[in-house]
Amino acid sequence: MSPRSTLSTNLLDELQAALAHGNVARRVETLRKVTDLFVDHSVEYSAEQIAVFDDVFQCLIEQLEGCAKTLLAERLGPVAGAPPQVIRTLAFDDLIEVAAPVLSQSDQLDENSLIENARTKSQGHLLAISTRKVLSGAVTDILVERGNDDVVKSTVNNQGAAFSEQGYTRLVQRADGNDEIATCVALRPSIPRHHLLNLIARASSSVRTRLATANPKLAAEVSLAVQQATTRARSARATMSEEAIISHELVRLLFKDGRLDENEVLKFALNKKFDEANAAIACLAHIPVSVAETMMVESSNEGILILSKVANFSWETVKAIINMREALSGLPISDSATDRDTYERLRPSTAQQVLRFHRMQQATSSPPAA
Template sequence: MGAQGHLIGELQDVMENRDPSGRADVLRRVTDLFIDGSGRFTDDQIELFGDVMSRLVGTIGRAARAEFGSRLALVSDAPADVIRMLAFDDAIEVAAPVLAFSGRLEDAALAENARTKSQGHLRAISGRSRLAEAVTDILVKRGNHQVVAGAAANPGARFSTSGMSILVKRAQDNGDLALCVWARPDIPRQDLVRLFVQASEIVKTRLEVADRQQAALVRAAVAEASDAIQTTARAGSSRHAQALAMVRTLHSLGQLDEARLLMYAHERDFDKTAVALSLMCDLPIGLVERVLVQSEPEQLIVLAKAIELSWDTAKALLALQAGRGGVASDRLNQSLAGFFRLQPKTARTALQLYRQREQASPSPLHYRAG
């Protein structure tokens, strides 16, 4: 620590010198000394280095601060107060390295930074190797497209239920972001299907506007892609595999009935509800999944009426379809009126048309008993 004592002894003279280059040189030498001894200092010694660095860093130019930040960002025992000072620097070239790499920034500081600083700061945060839910909640609300895409593509990012909901909503009209979200293993499958259904409508609309003569081909291609993506998502889902095995066994034993379907809907178990409804209606699982996430309730009411479900069960299915926000009272009243107005015979005819249409599609996936 003799060299450190010598440098600290020079500090007062340097601070009185108005030449920033002299101060930058002292900071560089202090940093060299700290990095050389990193891992061997006591907490008191780290605090002493931090005091020296803090007094110097605020008096030097942006380029020197950026150099200092890039050197300190990867030092595991860097003074926490100094790292925070760098992270909250308005100059992004200063802040970015520590925001992206420093392990000395706690989640609370990252969240505060994300709430108050520039989009450049948020982009740097979005690339960290680990992001807590409290941080991603802010990134998906405040961040621009680059920030949100960076967080969505980050395998170390964790999202709360509300954060994931916002992420999915923002991806609905952005193909690049949708691809990032689709690739995440932690997105609930109902959100994944909802995202594709809603985003694909936008894709279809844009393509049809560009070439209306090819509208039918466009719709067929997007529908085929939808089935392929849903199939891939199901194949990678352990929850779906477990739901399929359980519900298909119940169906083969004659024990899959309305009471079980109602229980699955009340539990908001998307996979069990989708498999059960697919088996009870004898419809491809992809179609049923899409019906359960779309914004309009008409098809779901048709399915419920065709297999003679009660209004209580239909209402539970509508609540699952509506997602976290629930069903608005006026929408529920409209659905109630439609449910009791629809005749079972008419619903069964519509259900048969659904089957015929799906059978004409490329390789629809049905789930059978056994």
């Protein structure tokens, strides 16, 4: 059968008339007939015949209203081997009612088209993409970065979605301060352990409790981390809150897992998480948390500068720590230029000596154990 004989002579004549001088209603009716013809026999057509339908569909939809294109998208979206060019045209339509049926279902959209769509189109387009049966890490990277909370939750809840290392890192960041996203991410069966620990360290106490009871299989890691932290908290000095010590212990778990670095400290500081930042600095400077905390709450910024130099932080991180402390304590904003000059002139060896003095001073001033 030739491509032309796929369309009956009468339908071809009607198509030519509709394209030449037909009104919208006539074009819509012709589109319906061509769609019926394709859908009813799609598995029988060769690539050459599908290309003919592609050309016909493209000509018909150029001047049609959104409702007609929506009907076409709903018919062609689930059809395997649908004409690829018209599928792409529908997917990139600004009307989400037109784009969604093909973005969510069509196997004729290749990865490059999905990536381009996710980078340039609306949140509605991203939400439709997030529901596809299979999503690669390259696509989910963009959904997690550009998508709003609904898009992120839909993507995370899609068990056919794969996530790259970068994608999981960004998910943990998006979960910070958002209990719904945090819960969704932690409940993914495939989440790597180090990302789960990172998420637990950042999560609120209510999220930790929810995760520990939501899924028995997943809860093993969560329960272990929380139980270890809670046990230590109950045996720690009474002057520190249990929640603060739990935060410290969870950060230590990140450190033991090899996933604690300057970038994590920066994130804690930017998100005003003092307990987590303090514990992270203590780990990276190899000192007790109590020593770090004493230096962090000094009236001047000298303690922060000393700790940061020992940990070899960049100025960006140091400034974020200073800003965090000042924001939480209500202190006036300090002279950034002076602090930076002091920090740049400070030698690591000098910082180490001062830190040793602080450790010795705190050790001699601490009361003996009962």
